[in-house]
Amino acid sequence: MSGNRKYTDNSCALEVNDLSWHADDRAILSDISFSLAKGEMLGIIGPNGAGKSSLLRCLYRYIKPDNGTVSLFGQNTSHFSAKEFARQVAVVLQDTPHHFELTTEQLVAIGLTPHKGPFDLTTSSDRRLVADALEKVGLTHKAGQVYEHLSGGEKQRALIARAIVQQPKLLILDEPTNHLDIRYQIQIMELLREIGISVITSIHDLNLASAMCDQLLLLDDGHSVAHGTPKSVLTETRISEVFGVCCTAQPHPQHGNPQISYFYGYSYGASAHDKSAHDKRANDESAHGLKAFGESSWGSMKRHKHDED
Amino acid sequence: MKTSPNKSGTCGGRIDIGHKWVVPGLSLLSLVTLLAAASFGAANISFYDVINVVLHNTFDTAIFGMTEVSGIAERIVMELRFPRILLAFIAGAGLSVAGSVLQTVTRNPLADPYLFGISSGASFGAVMVITLFTGSSVGSGLSLDSSGGSGLSLDSSGGSGLFELLSWISLPLGAFLGAGVSVLMVLSLCGRNMSSQIERMLLSGVAISFMFGALTSLLLYFSSPQAAASVLFWSLGSFAKASWEGLLFPAVVVCVATGIILLFKRQIMAMRAGDETAHTLGINVSRLRLQMLLLCSLITAILVANCGGIGFVGLMIPHTVRMLFPGRFPLITTALVGGLFMVWIDVLARTLLSSQELPVGIITAVIGSIFFLFILGSRR
Numbered sequence: 001m002s003g004n005r006k007y008t009d010n011s012c013a014l015e016v017n018d019l020s021w022h023a024d025d026r027a028i029l030s031d032i033s034f035s036l037a038k039g040e041m042l043g044i045i046g047p048n049g050a051g052k053s054s055l056l057r058c059l060y061r062y063i064k065p066d067n068g069t070v071s072l073f074g075q076n077t078s079h080f081s082a083k084e085f086a087r088q089v090a091v092v093l094q095d096t097p098h099h100f101e102l103t104t105e106q107l108v109a110i111g112l113t114p115h116k117g118p119f120d121l122t123t124s125s126d127r128r129l130v131a132d133a134l135e136k137v138g139l140t141h142k143a144g145q146v147y148e149h150l151s152g153g154e155k156q157r158a159l160i161a162r163a164i165v166q167q168p169k170l171l172i173l174d175e176p177t178n179h180l181d182i183r184y185q186i187q188i189m190e191l192l193r194e195i196g197i198s199v200i201t202s203i204h205d206l207n208l209a210s211a212m213c214d215q216l217l218l219l220d221d222g223h224s225v226a227h228g229t230p231k232s233v234l235t236e237t238r239i240s241e242v243f244g245v246c247c248t249a250q251p252h253p254q255h256g257n258p259q260i261s262y263f264y265g266y267s268y269g270a271s272a273h274d275k276s277a278h279d280k281r282a283n284d285e286s287a288h289g290l291k292a293f294g295e296s297s298w299g300s301m302k303r304h305k306h307d308e309d
Numbered sequence: 310m311k312t313s314p315n316k317s318g319t320c321g322g323r324i325d326i327g328h329k330w331v332v333p334g335l336s337l338l339s340l341v342t343l344l345a346a347a348s349f350g351a352a353n354i355s356f357y358d359v360i361n362v363v364l365h366n367t368f369d370t371a372i373f374g375m376t377e378v379s380g381i382a383e384r385i386v387m388e389l390r391f392p393r394i395l396l397a398f399i400a401g402a403g404l405s406v407a408g409s410v411l412q413t414v415t416r417n418p419l420a421d422p423y424l425f426g427i428s429s430g431a432s433f434g435a436v437m438v439i440t441l442f443t444g445s446s447v448g449s450g451l452s453l454d455s456s457g458g459s460g461l462s463l464d465s466s467g468g469s470g471l472f473e474l475l476s477w478i479s480l481p482l483g484a485f486l487g488a489g490v491s492v493l494m495v496l497s498l499c500g501r502n503m504s505s506q507i508e509r510m511l512l513s514g515v516a517i518s519f520m521f522g523a524l525t526s527l528l529l530y531f532s533s534p535q536a537a538a539s540v541l542f543w544s545l546g547s548f549a550k551a552s553w554e555g556l557l558f559p560a561v562v563v564c565v566a567t568g569i570i571l572l573f574k575r576q577i578m579a580m581r582a583g584d585e586t587a588h589t590l591g592i593n594v595s596r597l598r599l600q601m602l603l604l605c606s607l608i609t610a611i612l613v614a615n616c617g618g619i620g621f622v623g624l625m626i627p628h629t630v631r632m633l634f635p636g637r638f639p640l641i642t643t644a645l646v647g648g649l650f651m652v653w654i655d656v657l658a659r660t661l662l663s664s665q666e667l668p669v670g671i672i673t674a675v676i677g678s679i680f681f682l683f684i685l686g687s688r689r
């Protein structure tokens with residue numbers, strides 16, 4: 001693996017080989033392979049319906065893939081018992097059901113479940129674990145409040161605290177920054193980095209993914225299109241091919257990873273995945289008053305194509 | 310979002326108010342209730358008489374040097390009222406626990422032990438027994454009880470013949486078998502597929518309820534008026550037939566089932582976070598839900614078999630307790646509150662009308678349906 005910034009240890013936290021899954025005669029995931037080094041953060045990106053959530057569900061064993069293996073620290077995950085697996089892998093999902101009448105503290109304490117047998121009581125060290133997790137996500141003052149009354153960002157932090165209490169070696173999140181304002185988006189992602197364990201998260205915002213993730217996996221229609229550092233994955237061509245939008249990618253002034261600027265003014269007739277969108281854009285640019293932007297972008301896109309070829 | 314901290318702040322404050330004292334306090338209240346409730350009824354027996362009877366029976370002396378209580382009063386308290394109060398307590402506690410667990414594992418705030426076809430199955434079983442024994446002492450004994458049952462019909466518990474015993478046990482047995490069959494049908498229909506399980510559970514419960522309801526109506530249509538009357542009385546719920554021997558089964562089942570549920574407390578709690586999250590916490594969601602349905606059905610079936618159909622308790626009590634103690638899984642508190650509630654409802658049933666007693670099921674249904682509307686209203 002390249003670009004391991006934090007650890008010199010090269011062993012894999014997670015290794016996925018030839019993973020495939022289909023539902024109703026439609027292939028959702030096809031031959032996906034990747035690996036994740038210990039302590040790194042992997043961002044899974046891709047358009048809607050690319051199979052991000054399905055891939056995550058395969059990873060946390062909610063759905064059983066038709067083909068392929070998932071190894072966690074060298075062990076095949078299908079050999080784990082449900083409880084053993086839950087001690088290794090914590091998952092934060094997007095939606096929580098209604099009528100969720102729990103206080104924040106109670107919710108966080110649910111993370112103890114896989115560590116407890118039927119006769120185990122909640123000990124003082126368990127309570128300390130819960131209190132520490134609440135402190136880590138900055139929710140100590142909200143411990144006694146009803147979870148449903150928290151704000152969106154606080155809810156997400158509470159769910160992450162629950163995952164911390166689970167003491168996993170790998171944390172999987174399904175779009176943790178969804179519906180959050182930009183401050184909370186950055187806060188959540190930085191919080192995930194601080195925990196210091198391996199993290200896999202699906203994420204929509206490419207700039208946030210570029211800034212925060214060590215590795216990115218780009219999915220399109222169930223296929224793995226690219227895997228590697230943000231710099232290698234987030235090229236202008238790939239983004240236009242997979243997402244069907246035009247953009248320029250410049251090094252971010254702070255972290256140096258690609259910073260993507262999108263162009264606007266697509267006509268409704270254009271197919272989202274059509275390559276000719278670029279030509280169309282080049283022709284229509286003057287009409288949409290984007291000339292100054294457009295020319296530099298078109299130029300840089302061409303340059304990029306040369307670089308890659 | 311700006312206003313929520315204030316609102317939730319008050320909720321947060323309410324949780325902490327001495328919740329450590331809730332269970333001991335309720336236990337003490339239950340003990341007092343056992344004695345106090347025994348002083349209500351058709352026969353005029355005072356609270357002090359009850360205490361005297363208890364002391365007389367436990368220590369064989371009247372410690373406070375009070376006047377001897379008459380033999381008949383002592384028999385009424387010891388053989389009629391205490392078993393009856395205890396049965397009411399066990400029934401209330403059991404139904405509340407079952408309701409609480411079912412509401413949590415199906416995440417349906419309106420789930421009730423009776424929603425899963427248990428009571429209609431039990432009714433069908435009971436009607437089968439009564440119509441099969443038509444004209445025999447089962448039907449007549451029941452209807453006699455129902456007309457004179459203000460807790461004074463001593464003769465009904467006095468029988469000792471084998472036939473008496475058989476007829477006494479056949480009704481609960483039939484009800485239990487009927488409940489068991491309906492639950493097995495629900496269980497076999499609801500499947501192991503996590504994503505659709507809750508929906509299938511509720512729908513199959515409703516369907517089986519209707520099916521057994523129709524069969525019961527059919528049987529009733531062809532049965533004697535006498536049998537129909539006794540079925541009606543039984544299906545409205547009553548503790549009038551309580552006896553010390555009859556307490557054993559419900560007590561054991563309710564206690565053991567509650568104990569098992571307590572062992573799964575964490576898993577049940579985690580189910581509130583949703584099936585998929587519960588799965589990621591290492592819980593076999595569909596299996597746990599089926600196990601809990603089975604346990605709750607067992608509790609309900611044994612109670613329905615002994616006291617008839619007493620609806621809405623399993624719906625009302627867990628909600629009330631949750632409203633008072635949000636964010637907890639207070640199973641013991643729920644059980645105690647349910648027991649207390651049922652004892653006092655039964656006292657009401659015994660004393661509301663001077664000439665005869667009301668079936669408890671009517672009172673709980675009146676209170677429960679109003680409560681039901683109240684929940685719907687408060688949930689926007």
